[in-house]
Amino acid sequence: MNSQATSTVGEAWRVAMVVPLQGPGGVFGPSCEAVSELAAHDLNVDGGVLGREVQIEVVDGGADPQLVARHIDQLITTSTIHAVSGWHISSVRNALAPVIAGRVPYVYPALYEGGERRRDIYCCGETPDRQIAPALRWLRENAGVRRWFIVGDDYVWPRSSVAAVREYARDLGLDLVGHRFVDLGRADMSEAVRAAMASECDAVLMLLVGQDAVEFNRACATLGAADSFLRFSPLMDESMLLGSGADGTRGLFVAASFFSALVGANAMELTGRYHDLHGPTAPPLSGIAESCYEGLQLLSRLIHRSGQLTDIATSDRVSYDGPRGTVHYRADATVQPVHLAVADGYDFDVLTTLTAY
DSSP states (O other): OOGGGGSOBTTEEEEEEEEOSSSGGGGGHHHHHHHHHHHHHHHHHTTOBTTBEEEEEEEETTSOHHHHHHHHHHHHHTTOOSEEEOOOOHHHHHHHHHHHTTTSOEEEOSOOOSOOOOTTEEEOSOOHHHHHHHHHHHHHHHHOOOEEEEEEESSHHHHHHHHHHHHHHHHHTOEEEEEEEEOTTTOOHHHHHHHHHHTTOSEEEEEOOTHHHHHHHHHHHHHTGGGTOEEEESSOOHHHHHHHOGGGGTTEEEEESOOTTOOSHHHHHHHHHHHHHHOTTOOOOOHHHHHHHHHHHHHHHHHHHHTSSSSOOSSSOEEEEETTEEEEEETTEEEOOOEEEEEETTEEEEEEEOOOO
């Protein structure tokens, strides 16, 4: 590791939380910032990280990925930060990977396409094999969904996920009847909705980020698409439901490891602490934002296990109980509960915990 990265700034441990403050993912920004503050607060209440106060440096992960990478490079070079985490898309992760390797640890907590093996990157988000595949099976068995149309933003996560979905479809006896990839943050969703309706699909798999998914839901409401097909998304939170409108969320299923509607003790305690810290006007606590909490929790556990701020061992397994329930992290996979919910107006009704594919 770069020796510069091992120095401290006022004996603090500073983490760059890379979260989107603009673009289609900007809808997540306020809640990601608020949850990051809570995560730092909770770690500090427990004595910090190796006795050092946890401080957050928010970095706009909604900017061009190369600009984000240059910003992080500067922060590492000047010893301003000692680790990186936060929710951001895979294109940003790919830009950060060569900048971070051998310098500081990087926990990537967002759902993603899977298969990350690069140095100093620790992924703990949901992956298609444990999120999308079990949901496709459940919807086949419980809603009779067999004919799928896919709409995705044109970048790494959707395209790689579609490759996996083709395999799941073969195994589950499903038909993929068409797809559309749209420009991230710049698409008119009406054409994609009309194409899905024309395909006579049973359901649409939405691999869309933030505002893009909101616009797709709104177009579905405008065109009456809920009478034609169901929708399933692995990336949909409460703030997106609000943006979509009640008519835009009819027939919408979502899979995630955290929903604010979960009734487990750990999830309810997180919600209580979140509102205690930020008050009743806090941004919605969502599964997307909660991943920022998971990122800092995993970082702290990896560091405490290694006993140092850098050169964290990757071979050891780490298990802990958190807002998602019991999480088992290891370098090749993270095992955690994944739930299926259906949109009910502006909230989610959690239906079941999915069985791994």
